[in-house]
Amino acid sequence: AINSPKLxxxxxxYFFPVFTGNSDSFFPxxxxxxxxxxxxxxxxxxxxxxxYLAIDEPMIRALCMAGDxxxxxxxMKILGKGLPAGLQNSLFSISNVVIQSSINSxxxxxxxNGSAAASNIEGFVYTGMNAIYQTCLSFTSQNLGAKQIKRxxxxxxxxxxxxxxxxxxxxxxxxxxxxxxLGIYSSDPEVIAxxxxxxxxxxxxxxxxxxMDVMTGVMRGLGYSVLPMLVSLTGxxxxxxxxxxxxxxxxxxxxxxxxxxxxSWALTFTVHMICFLFAYRKLKKQNLEVL
Numbered sequence: 001a002i003n004s005p006k007l008x009x010x011x012x013x014y015f016f017p018v019f020t021g022n023s024d025s026f027f028p029x030x031x032x033x034x035x036x037x038x039x040x041x042x043x044x045x046x047x048x049x050x051x052y053l054a055i056d057e058p059m060i061r062a063l064c065m066a067g068d069x070x071x072x073x074x075x076m077k078i079l080g081k082g083l084p085a086g087l088q089n090s091l092f093s094i095s096n097v098v099i100q101s102s103i104n105s106x107x108x109x110x111x112x113n114g115s116a117a118a119s120n121i122e123g124f125v126y127t128g129m130n131a132i133y134q135t136c137l138s139f140t141s142q143n144l145g146a147k148q149i150k151r152x153x154x155x156x157x158x159x160x161x162x163x164x165x166x167x168x169x170x171x172x173x174x175x176x177x178x179x180x181x182l183g184i185y186s187s188d189p190e191v192i193a194x195x196x197x198x199x200x201x202x203x204x205x206x207x208x209x210x211x212m213d214v215m216t217g218v219m220r221g222l223g224y225s226v227l228p229m230l231v232s233l234t235g236x237x238x239x240x241x242x243x244x245x246x247x248x249x250x251x252x253x254x255x256x257x258x259x260x261x262x263x264s265w266a267l268t269f270t271v272h273m274i275c276f277l278f279a280y281r282k283l284k285k286q287n288l289e290v291l
Contacts, residue, residue, distance in 0.1 A: 032058070032059075035059070036059065039059070040065070042066050042071045045074065048074065092237055094241070098244055099244065103257070106254075108194075110188060110191045111194045113188070113194075119198070121174050121178075121181050121182070121195075121203060122206060124170070125174060125203060126209070128166045130213065132214060134217070136221065139155045139159075140152050140155055140156070140217065140218050141223075144283075149283055152221075152222070152283075153280065156218045160211055160214055163207065163210040163211055163213075166207075166210065167209070167210040168207040171207055172204060175204040182195040197254050197258065198258055201259060201262060202261050205261070209261075211265075212232075212236070212265045212269040212272060215269055215272030215273060219279065222279055222280075228272065228275070232268055235267045239264045240261075243260040243263075243264070248260070
């Protein structure tokens with residue numbers, strides 16, 4: 001609870017410009033003062049879990065003083081939660097490089113340009129779906145902290161419905177209006193034709209990727225970071241590499257290459273769902289034992 005008049009005033013001075021539409025704060029250092037004040041008022045445990053923590057000299061001194069006074073300061077969870085997610089995003093580039101190399105193996109500039117243009121269009125769809133992934137992660141962790149276990153399942157259901165609608169609608173729009181959208185990038189009919197082939201497999205079915213990401217979000221919200229990373233890397237990364245060096249090599253067509261996307265998404269989504277069911281059942285059992 002905030003029982004300091006000074007802290008209440010600081011909150012007001014910072015957030016008042018936000019609600020009134022004025023982006024200029026009268027006190028540029030007010031946010032730092034708020035957090036320093038909170039650190040100084042800690043009595044038992046000070047737990048910082050944000051992966052975006054940037055520590056300057058005043059905050060270092062405040063944290064050291066808190067630790068010297070007997071407050072238990074915890075920062076290590078930042079690495080444990082943030083590193084797997086960052087590692088996953090980095091390693092995902094491996095499968096993308098292999099797929100791009102397979103596209104280049106056709107030695108067709110129009111194909112490469114069409115695939116690149118379609119990929120840019122798919123980026124808009126992904127941005128909309130990624131917002132639901134972030135929502136699911138945040139609401140799941142909040143309900144877990146509040147011990148509202150039943151709300152976690154509702155959060156997952158609602159997020160899956162919303163991400164499906166967003167991904168399906170935007171994906172279909174990108175495919176149905178592919179001629180117009182791809183025409184923004186190139187007027188070459190061959191480039192547009194190749195772009196439409198990719199959109200028919202990736203863009204139109206992109207909602208599966210969104211549903212897969214939501215499952216990743218709910219698992220991370222439950223406190224699991226390494227498990228969803230391993231599942232995603234195995235299903236959406238390693239599976240594509242194996243697909244390209246086996247199935248694609250036996251049938252070197254664009255349809256075979258692009259089919260690796262929705263198949264890997266569906267496979268990864270299924271494994272994530274199984275992991276969630278086990279994790280959710282374990283969480284409910286632990287909650288009943290506490291009660």
